[in-house]
Amino acid sequence: MAAPVLQARTFFDAMNARDFTALELHLSRDVIFDFPGVDLIDGSRRMLLFLKLLFRAYARLVFTVEEVLVDEERACVLWTNEGQTAEGKPYRNRGVTVMHFSDGRIDSLSDYFKDTSFIKDA
Numbered sequence: 527m528a529a530p531v532l533q534a535r536t537f538f539d540a541m542n543a544r545d546f547t548a549l550e551l552h553l554s555r556d557v558i559f560d561f562p563g564v565d566l567i568d569g570s571r572r573m574l575l576f577l578k579l580l581f582r583a584y585a586r587l588v589f590t591v592e593e594v595l596v597d598e599e600r601a602c603v604l605w606t607n608e609g610q611t612a613e614g615k616p617y618r619n620r621g622v623t624v625m626h627f628s629d630g631r632i633d634s635l636s637d638y639f640k641d642t643s644f645i646k647d648a
Contacts, residue, residue: 530627531594534601537625537632538589544581546574552632560636573635584617585610601625 533552540548550570559567559576567573581587587609595602603623611617621639625632 530596530599530601530625533627533630533632534594534596534603534623534625535591538591538603538605541577542588546578549577550574554628554631554633557632558634560634562637562639583612585612585614587617599627601627 537549537552540546540552553570553573555570556568557570557573559573561567561576564576567576587607589605589607591603591605593604595604601624603625604621605623606618606620608616608618619639619641621637624634624636624638626634
């Protein structure tokens, strides 16, 4: 797998494309995903299912990676996103995703957002 900076960026590119096959290539089978407002999600299949369900709530959702900070086996991805909900409402947010890598794959992700109001509506 690629270096953490490139891997983090290509992971977000795959999210923007809603390419779940490409996303899966970056994840360890036992990945842990910590997403605000939800219990820990364990395993790549459960994480991908969660993302598919989450993306159904958005007609369009595009992430822009602003910066990637790395430290050996970790990457901190600062991002903004914007899009439109399935109901046609505009959506914007800013946040950070912390990724940990092991054996060239992501073995944990933890998301932190500026605006978490959408969670109560999900």
